[in-house]
Amino acid sequence: AQSVSQHNHHVILSEAASLELGCNYSYGGTVNLFWYVQYPGQHLQLLLKYFSGDPLVKGIKGFEAEFIKSKFSFNLRKPSVQWSDTAEYFCAVTGYGGSQGNLIFGKGTKLSVKP
Amino acid sequence: EPEVTQTPSHQVTQMGQEVILRCVPISNHLYFYWYRQILGQKVEFLVSFYNNEISEKSEIFDDQFSVERPDGSNFTLKIRSTKLEDSAMYFCASNSGAASTDTQYFGPGTRLTVL
Numbered sequence: 131a132q133s134v135s136q137h138n139h140h141v142i143l144s145e146a147a148s149l150e151l152g153c154n155y156s157y158g159g160t161v162n163l164f165w166y167v168q169y170p171g172q173h174l175q176l177l178l179k180y181f182s183g184d185p186l187v188k189g190i191k192g193f194e195a196e197f198i199k200s201k202f203s204f205n206l207r208k209p210s211v212q213w214s215d216t217a218e219y220f221c222a223v224t225g226y227g228g229s230q231g232n233l234i235f236g237k238g239t240k241l242s243v244k245p
Numbered sequence: 246e247p248e249v250t251q252t253p254s255h256q257v258t259q260m261g262q263e264v265i266l267r268c269v270p271i272s273n274h275l276y277f278y279w280y281r282q283i284l285g286q287k288v289e290f291l292v293s294f295y296n297n298e299i300s301e302k303s304e305i306f307d308d309q310f311s312v313e314r315p316d317g318s319n320f321t322l323k324i325r326s327t328k329l330e331d332s333a334m335y336f337c338a339s340n341s342g343a344a345s346t347d348t349q350y351f352g353p354g355t356r357l358t359v360l
Contacts, residue, residue, distance in 0.1 A: 134287075173350075173354075176349075181346040231347060232278065232290040233278075
């Protein structure tokens with residue numbers, strides 16, 4: 131069965147620190163990978179996604195993620211976090227191709243950035 | 246920017262009662278989804294809907310659940326006889342395309358509390 135694991139439940143950083151949030155997936159075929167973010171009191175919104183091409187994907191607000199197929203990983207990174215990055219981050223996957231777009235989510239990682 | 250909206254934001258009900266959760270997807274979107282998140286757990290796919298019928302459903306989506314698009318704008322999730330374990334945050338999402346790479350846009354969620 132498809133699954134997504136996020137290693138960290140809660141990460142606390144100071145402003146300007148670098149961020150890396152881990153995500154590993156289990157899926158029998160080619161996948162599409164997503165990072166969603168939920169700021170306090172707001173909707174889930176897309177940060178970035180990968181489905182083909184350059185495995186280093188850049189998203190909004192200075193975030194990037196790298197797809198490493200051999201490690202089944204899609205870690206999210208940001209070189210210097212800001213207080214406004216405080217949010218919950220969700221890694222998700224869909225199967226490649228076809229019309230089945232249902233997202234399989236990880237449990238989420240809560241990021242708290244101290245000013 | 247167009248948004249997915251959901252009402253109510255919080256619904257409290259007694260066990261065994263029927264509830265209807267409402268969603269207004271983005272107006273030109275054709276594919277609709279319901280997800281839920283039990284407190285402390287993953288966001289889980291429930292059902293996808295296209296062209297007035299269910300495209301795919303998870304094992305969570307049993308006979309107690311139904312979805313409907315009663316008019317051109319609303320997309321509803323009905324739980325016929327609520328159980329305590331139905332208490333969760335329910336998210337509606339929509340996208341314009343069928344591809345598994347298409348970005349889903351999420352609503353703010355309805356928190357359902359079953360007493």
